[in-house]
Amino acid sequence: QEVAAFRQINHITSLEMDVNVSFFDFIGGVQLLQGQETRTAIPVIIIGICVSGAVGNLLALLIFFRDFRNGRGSEAKALLASVASTDLLILLLCAPVRAVTFYKRTWTLGSFVCSTADWFQHCCVVAKTLMLALTTRAKHTVTTGDATTEHLCGASWIHGALVCIWIVAMMFPIPQMLFASLLPYGSDTICVSEVPGCASDFMSLFYKIYPTVTFVVPVISTVAYYTKTLHDEVNNVPNPQHQSKVTLVLLCLSGTLGLMLLPEWGTFTWIRLGYNKPPAGLLIFAQLLLYACSALSPVILMTMYDDVRQGLFNIWFMATCRGSKNTPGTNTCPKTEENATEAHGATNAVVANAVSVETDKENEDKEKTFPDLEHFWTGRRNTQVEQEQDPVPWEKEEKML
Template identity: 75%
Template sequence: GLAAAWSDTMNTERPSNVSFFDFIGGVQLLQGENTRTVMPVLLIGVCVSGAVGNLLVLLIFIRDFRNGKGSEVKALLASLASTDLVILLLCAPVRAITYYKQTWTLGSFVCSTTDWFQHSCVVAKTLILAFTTRAKHTLVPSNATGSLHNPTWIHGALAFIWIVSMMFPIPQMLFASMLPYGRDNICVSEMPACASDFMSLFYKIYPTATFVVPVIYTVAYYTKTLHTAVNHAPRPQHQSKVILVLLCLSGALGLMLLPEWGTFTWIRLGYSRPPVGLMMFAQVLLYACSSFSPVILMTMYDDVRQGLISIWFIGTCRSKKRVPRKKCPKTEGNGAEVGANAVTNAISPGNEKTFPDVEHFWTGRRNTHVEEDQDPVPWEREEKML
């Protein structure tokens, strides 16, 4: 029923003068209350859990840089966590609202920019991981006291990554439009037939240059480097751990984004439309990828795991400090009165234990005082000798 409704909708709504017709910002006009409730709840759960994990990773990296334990690879991983956080906080809620409303209710500006912005962040993630292959991740030990080796290189690399990432998905913004559908609106992407030849070539180059080539290069590089680090590196234990973390991040990104890129390219090249369930599954995997990256870092990266333990101890110690403590009695003079009171309480009839020796000691000294004519420090009265 869901697939049939999807096919009928796309066939009836597709104009004759466009080469392809696709929804933007989530699949719309779906029938069934299960889809309307399950998808928003699933997306919100992934969004909240992933946002918490990426915030913790960012706090740990900021703490390392403030303590002088930063490195180039940590700077790039912090940028990766920031990108994942933006995807989860700005892109996932749009899809959750769309699945709940089943039509488009967020206006023309969000309709024009939502897919462009999400594609920019996804491309940036792939390129950031590719640029970690040039970062000094094997030469800086975990107990290093220096900061970044060349921060100018990091700034230039991130600027280049985001410029390229925002330029490639521009057709996602140009072809987006909001169409009326009865009393409601839908957000779709329509490519004119006159541009079909050029865009057909573009949609073959675009996924290849921004996803296939960077992922294959990154996975192959770290696989070879891991083999070299284990067998020939002077410190194979630490180096192999860091490289293994980056290899797992690259592999997870490639596998979890493959359905999204596959369905995206398949639709725009004019082939038969994929099942709607596959498209929804691909969108969920895209956001799950951003939530899975901090899990890999927290479980496999030693510096992040130690930072997480430190943050946990700091939080628990602060909570213990808030517990009210018993006030200590204030002492005035030489403290004899406090001792006498303590012994008096100890030998009171209500207490079982008595300390006669201690009682005699304090009783003999409880009312000690210095005679006025007796100076306890006689040398202070001596006149100063010239």
């Protein structure tokens, strides 16, 4: 059994494709695959990536939401929350289309999804790349207390920047939507991209500029910036622990994005510049890496970013406390559930209160006397000796003798 997708492409181009078409490629996933293994294994892998990645990104968004609600937000956290939202869109809306395509081997989702599948996926990928590049201009300091409102008002530039990023991300992949069409193949249909010959020169130039502007330049500049910043912080800053950790997290995110999206962008440019068709296995591997990148980003945040890891512990702490409260015979958890340090402080307070109570009891015991002795000493204290009365009359009796 072999994967013969591009043999089928050559067959289609020789029989049914117009001679004026200068470019031909599948959209929405590789179709016309042969072999039962590819029909079952690839959709299962995609679904597994989608489920795990969606859970991770939802947890990351919940943690960032709690931080902003508790007044511990920052510009970098706002952009990372936007990145997590974009990853969630990729995993929930783009990846399932590929899973259905690999399972059906032909296109069954209609003309609208055919026209917008690759366009929307490229929008999300480009937006994610530009958002990570924008984090180089964001502040990493956390604002607390009354400064949060002023900080959010001063960081309104982030909203404008995100709007501009999404506009650019939606405009660049427009050719992916314009040249998409359904092509009959026997009793079935396939979703393909056909570039007419009159637009071949312009599209050839466009497909050289598009990956460079939206992938190569942002990734290289972001990785170079964070590498230099990390080096300066480690060598020049007096206390670089916290700041260098945040920079290291952003460097890992940018480097992971560049490495895992390189096969996707490489095959995309390779096909559209008119070179020989790459193997179908390479195309499938590139698409799987794209979705795995969206699933790996929250893992990096939760393992390397101290604030996100602490927020994950807090959520787990709250969930376990609520479960223990519903179970009879278990100890109740402290009411302060903001973070682990507050819970630890509550435990110390309980211990301190117990120690103080024991100390008070000991002091009361020391001051308290037994009832009989108290009566005896009270009687002795109230006894008064009259002046005329001799307290020791037996001494006078001895003298008289």
